[in-house]
Amino acid sequence: MNRARKAALLSLCKSTEKGAFSNLEADSTLRKFHDSPEDRKLYTKLYLGVVEKKITLDYLLSRLSSVPLHQMETEVLCILELSAYQILYMDRIPNRAAIFEGGELAKHYAPAALPLINAVLRRLASDIPAALALLEHPGKKGLSLRYGYPRHLIGLWQEAYGKERCLDILEAQNTEAALTLRVNTLKTDLPSYSALLKKNGISHHSAALCRNGITVEGSGGPALLPGFEEGLFFVQDAAAQHAVDRLGAKKGERVLDLCAAPGGKSFAAAMDMEGEGEIVSHEFYPSRLSLITKGAQRLGISIIRAEARDSSRPLEDAREAFDRVICDVPCSGYGTIAKKPDIRHKPKSDADALPPLQEAILDVGARALKKGGRLLYSTCTLNPKENENVTDRFLSLHPEFVRVGEAETLFPKGGENDGFFCDLLEKKL
Numbered sequence: 001m002n003r004a005r006k007a008a009l010l011s012l013c014k015s016t017e018k019g020a021f022s023n024l025e026a027d028s029t030l031r032k033f034h035d036s037p038e039d040r041k042l043y044t045k046l047y048l049g050v051v052e053k054k055i056t057l058d059y060l061l062s063r064l065s066s067v068p069l070h071q072m073e074t075e076v077l078c079i080l081e082l083s084a085y086q087i088l089y090m091d092r093i094p095n096r097a098a099i100f101e102g103g104e105l106a107k108h109y110a111p112a113a114l115p116l117i118n119a120v121l122r123r124l125a126s127d128i129p130a131a132l133a134l135l136e137h138p139g140k141k142g143l144s145l146r147y148g149y150p151r152h153l154i155g156l157w158q159e160a161y162g163k164e165r166c167l168d169i170l171e172a173q174n175t176e177a178a179l180t181l182r183v184n185t186l187k188t189d190l191p192s193y194s195a196l197l198k199k200n201g202i203s204h205h206s207a208a209l210c211r212n213g214i215t216v217e218g219s220g221g222p223a224l225l226p227g228f229e230e231g232l233f234f235v236q237d238a239a240a241q242h243a244v245d246r247l248g249a250k251k252g253e254r255v256l257d258l259c260a261a262p263g264g265k266s267f268a269a270a271m272d273m274e275g276e277g278e279i280v281s282h283e284f285y286p287s288r289l290s291l292i293t294k295g296a297q298r299l300g301i302s303i304i305r306a307e308a309r310d311s312s313r314p315l316e317d318a319r320e321a322f323d324r325v326i327c328d329v330p331c332s333g334y335g336t337i338a339k340k341p342d343i344r345h346k347p348k349s350d351a352d353a354l355p356p357l358q359e360a361i362l363d364v365g366a367r368a369l370k371k372g373g374r375l376l377y378s379t380c381t382l383n384p385k386e387n388e389n390v391t392d393r394f395l396s397l398h399p400e401f402v403r404v405g406e407a408e409t410l411f412p413k414g415g416e417n418d419g420f421f422c423d424l425l426e427k428k429l
Contacts, residue, residue, distance in 0.1 A: 001104045004039040005082065008046035009105055012078040015051060015342060022051045022342040030221075050078075050085045052174060052341040053148045057081045057088075060131055064123050067116060075109040076117065083121050088128065095125040143167075147174055152348045153334065160384050161411075168411065169382065175414025177338035179222065181233040182241050182264070183212045184299050185271045188232050190214065200226050208416055210241035212271075215416065231299040236264040239335075239410045239420030240380070244268040244326075246405075246424050247376040249277075253323035256368050257281045258311035258361055263292035263304070265326050270301045280322075282309040312360040318368045324375070325365040329358040331379035331386050335412055335419025351383060358390050366398065372429045374404065378422040382409070387421040394425075401425045 007029055014020045026047060033040060050057065061080050062069050069077055083102030086093045099121045106114045124131055135145040140154045147170040157166035183193045190212050197204050197216070202225065207213030215238070222228060222235050249255050249269040257266045260281035270279055281292050286308040296304045309315075311327075332351035333343045362377055369375050377391050388407050395401055404424040412419040 001108060002039075002042075002101055003033075003035055004042040005046065005101050005105060007033055007043045008050070009075070009078055009082055009109065011043075011047045012050055012082060013074050016074050016078060021340065022048060023340045045090070046082060046085065048341055049089060050081045051345075053085060053089065054081065054345065055148045055150065056135065056145055057084050059145055060084065060088075060124065060134060061120065063134055064131070065116070065120050073110060073113070076106075076113040079105050079110060079113075079117055080120055083117070084124055087121065087125050088131070099125060143170065147171075149344050150348075153344060156383060160382070161409075165411065169419065172412040172414045173337040173419070175338060178207075178215050178238075178415045178417065180207050180213050180215045180236065180238045180241075180417070181222070181225075182210075182236040182268055182271075183214060183233050184231055185212055186275050186300055187230070188227075193227065193232055196226050196232075202226075207238040207241070208413075209238045209410070211245055213238045213241050229298075234264065234267055234295060234299060236268060237380075237420070238417040239422075240264060240328075240378070240418070241268060242410065243328075243376060243378045243420065243422035244272070246422060247272075247324055247326065247374060249273050249324050252277045254321065255279045255324045255326065256318070256322040256365065257326040257328075258365055259283065259328055259330060260306070260326075261285070261288035261291050263295045263306075265328055266292060266304050267295060267299055267301060269324070269326065270296075270299075270303055273303070275301065275303060277303055279304045280318075281306045282311050284308070284310055311364055312357055314364055315368050320368070320370045322368050323370055323373045325369045325373070327362050327365040327375060327377045329361045329377070329379060329386075330354065331358070331381040332383055334381040334383055335410075335421075336380050338412060338414070338418070351381075351386065354386055355390055358386060359394065362390065362394055366394070366401065366425075366427070369427050371427050373427055375401075375425045375427070376422060377425065378420065380418055380420055382411070382419045382421075388423070391423040391425065400428050402428060 011025050011029055058069055079102055083098050086098035087095050102117055102121055106117045140151045143154050144151045157169050183190045203217040204214050207215045244265050249272045251274045255269050260266050261283040266279050266281045281304055283289055289306045289308060292306040337343050365375050379386055404426050407423040410420040
């Protein structure tokens, strides 16, 4: 039994039964998975690929199986999905190998279903063009089956951004996500760190949208890059870097970062402040505070104070106390699907419930901001109800605030940046 396929199967079962977050599950597995780089890549490709294409795979399997999918044991369905993904989307793996390895997994995890699994996979492999023809439907259903997105998301993006832009989003978020770094300008600068990467033979280029970002190609993970232990960089998407650039935190200021973990925007602001001033970083979950404190320690940042606070509750002890406020609010994450493919499968009701919480956090940040100060509202989602609708409503209720520049929706670009929204607000003097 191939270890990468076994690991992918176990991760898929966990995702199916317990709703495990795919990015966290993959990170956890890879930390324990000490096989060859090729097997690590195979595991990642298989696990995240099946999560991405689950809607498509299940549709095809339901038409090839004599047993309804909802009646199958989790292990049976996941073996079928894993094997079908290899047959349909991995050209370098022969169909016979995908079927054989599926059978080996079945012998161990679902022996009674071995005849069914073999029959379904052989039927699929015998006429792939006929199977793919089953996906050809007009409108949202066809897009859903080809790209593996639920129809409600496709409808949301078509209505909000138009059909052409929706297609761009579907394609971009089915492209491998970029690894973008924010160079730690407290310790080095972009040209110097770029030279260090070049010296180590690591392909990279300056990230679009931001001042101090570098996009790395085929690195194998940030901890393996030169300068990680020395704190010469941290991982931050280019769109998020752009948002903090817009905030423009300055040396000696006081900054409040609401919903701060894992700390990226606090870190970037501290670098813009040249390590002088104060940043108070609030996080609801106490267990996540260490992400901020340990990250700051590695980067050599001493001006961040992390606190466990509910950012939706008023800060009576900090009224008009901060020069800048960051409200990077909890959101549906529809702009990060390239990195977290399971987000596409979350119920629509989850996103629908978020705006009241987002508005409450924005109100808290607004009260904490000094007159003349600036507040950054941001999300990593593509959903007007969580984005411009929230800030438009806020501005209509708070005439003491004005928008600085334009509210920005940054659309995902494969291999470059996430989908993101940012809006900069200023409290009048």
